[in-house]
Amino acid sequence: MKVVVIGGTGLIGSKLVGKLNEHGHEAVAASPNTGVNTLTGEGLAEVLQDASVVVDVSNSPSWSDEDVMNFFRTSTANLLKAEAEAGVTHHVALSVVGTDRLQESGYFRAKQAQEELIKASGVPYSIVHATQFFEFMKGLADISTEGDTVLLAPVKIQPIHSDDVAAAVGRTAVGAPANGVVEVAGPDVFQLDELLRKALASKNDPRTVVTDPKAPYAGAQLQETTLLPGSDAHIAENRFADWVAQQQ
Secondary structure, rough: OOOEEOOOOOHHHHHHHHHHHHHOEEEEOHHHHHHEOOOEEOOHHHHOOOOOEEEOOOOOOOOOOHHHHHHHHHHHHHHHHHHHHOOOOOEEEEEEOOOOHHOOOOOHHHHHHHHHHHHOOOOOOEEEEOOEEEHHHHHHHHOOOEOOOEEEEEOOOOEHHHHHHHHHHHHHOOOOOOOOOEEEEEOOOOOOOOOHHHHHHHHHOOOOEEEOOOOOEOOEEOOOOOOOOOOOOOEEEHHHHHHHHHHH
């Protein structure tokens, strides 16, 4: 089976390409680095030739509201059009648990727009909603920082290792289209502010985490369970504490 991975040279994409190839599939990494640009359409027709599945794990290089909306709308529309022309039978996209509950955020409005385009395209699809990656804890702190202070709400979060995300996307890609959303999460539930305290301390990061119930998450206000998956989510095995220990 030929699987084209859009964003295949990034964190999740590179892991996914490796896993698929290990299992005997023909996984092709597609990104601007390999001559495929979903924003312009460059290289799409060529890379999709004879492909059965397309997996989109790409992300916008800019998180400004206008840029991220343009990225997901344009790249997704170009990709779906090229897939229809190439006869691709399964479109898989990686998105985020809670996207529909985070619509105050420009980033998540763009992700929601991406999902709506996929659902309306007529191409059989699966959307994988993952919780936040272990590896993004520093990035989350960075977007929540004011001066030397990290402002975070005391809400629940169930983070996941990037290896487990790649495995879940891979399983979905080689299976039948769900024509809906499947969720994946890590095994442990934390309080967001406490988790970031541990994560920053493990890196000897001097910033102070301050608990603020009104602190936004990428621009959106949070309820206690906004970031948690549903009861039917697939629960991965890798634990945050073990990952932190490995980093040290």
